[in-house]
Amino acid sequence: MPTFKIFRYNPKSGGPAYFQTYELPEKKGMTVLDGLYHILENIDSTLAFRSSCRQGVCGSCAMHIGGQYRLACETQVVDIGNLVAIRPLSHMKIVRDLVVDLDPFFAKYTEIKPYLIPAGEPPVREFKQSPKERAKLDPYVDCILCAACYSSCPVAGTDEKYLGPQALLKALRYVADSRDGATGERLAYLASDFGAFRCHTIFNCQQVCPKELDPSSAIAKLKMKSLWAKFTGRMRQTG
Ligand code: FES
Numbered sequence: 242m243p244t245f246k247i248f249r250y251n252p253k254s255g256g257p258a259y260f261q262t263y264e265l266p267e268k269k270g271m272t273v274l275d276g277l278y279h280i281l282e283n284i285d286s287t288l289a290f291r292s293s294c295r296q297g298v299c300g301s302c303a304m305h306i307g308g309q310y311r312l313a314c315e316t317q318v319v320d321i322g323n324l325v326a327i328r329p330l331s332h333m334k335i336v337r338d339l340v341v342d343l344d345p346f347f348a349k350y351t352e353i354k355p356y357l358i359p360a361g362e363p364p365v366r367e368f369k370q371s372p373k374e375r376a377k378l379d380p381y382v383d384c385i386l387c388a389a390c391y392s393s394c395p396v397a398g399t400d401e402k403y404l405g406p407q408a409l410l411k412a413l414r415y416v417a418d419s420r421d422g423a424t425g426e427r428l429a430y431l432a433s434d435f436g437a438f439r440c441h442t443i444f445n446c447q448q449v450c451p452k453e454l455d456p457s458s459a460i461a462k463l464k465m466k467s468l469w470a471k472f473t474g475r476m477r478q479t480g
Pocket residue numbers: 292293294295296297298299300301302303312313314315
């Protein structure tokens with residue numbers, strides 16, 4: 242019979258944070274998210290957590306489970322063991338229990354301008370891209386913005402200005418896109434004090450990504466591209 246040990250905290254109550262344990266029935270194929278719903282619907286309706294798609298697509302159910310950041314909907318209880326310790330994502334304010342305020346995380350994503358910027362006038366027809374050019378984006382497009390990498394990164398936890406692994410991985414997606422015309426400006430921004438060079442290459446982000454993406458390598462590529470742009474005069478400062 243699995244036991245869930247869950248972080249509980251309600252900042253509005255003024256009380257301290259604590260862990261609460263719940264006994265769950267044994268059920269074949271039960272995910273951690275199934276277990277949380279079982280608690281919510283049958284044991285304790287005050288438990289707060291986020292989820293939406295329940296199939297590893299929306300990224301909303303990321304939390305710290307059994308010692309690692311994971312998606313609750315993709316984590317089988319049997320893979321964790323009989324005691325399942327769960328706490329919320331790190332580096333962000335706790336709204337309640339397992340729900341954190343993701344605004345700072347999404348603000349950093351917005352900072353990298355996650356959209357194509359044309360070199361001149363916007364095209365009147367669609368941008369054409371060859372299969373080879375499109376294939377260059379494959380290592381970066383599957384990010385579901387779950388914030389597991391961001392929470393696992395000690396630099397993101399100690400430097401609130403640092404863009405973090407998710408934003409930097411996505412930034413490379415636009416730098417690598419043949420249709421984008423703002424590479425120089427992007428690289429100048431990403432080479433700043435809070436950008437790629439702030440990464441200490443700890444690799445936590447690479448280990449926890451539920452989509453098996455590799456933000457560490459993406460950041461290393463951004464560093465090389467920034468240096469190349471700087472020494473070839475292709476980096477453009479803006480603002
Ligand atoms: S609920 Fe959407 S990723 Fe888990």
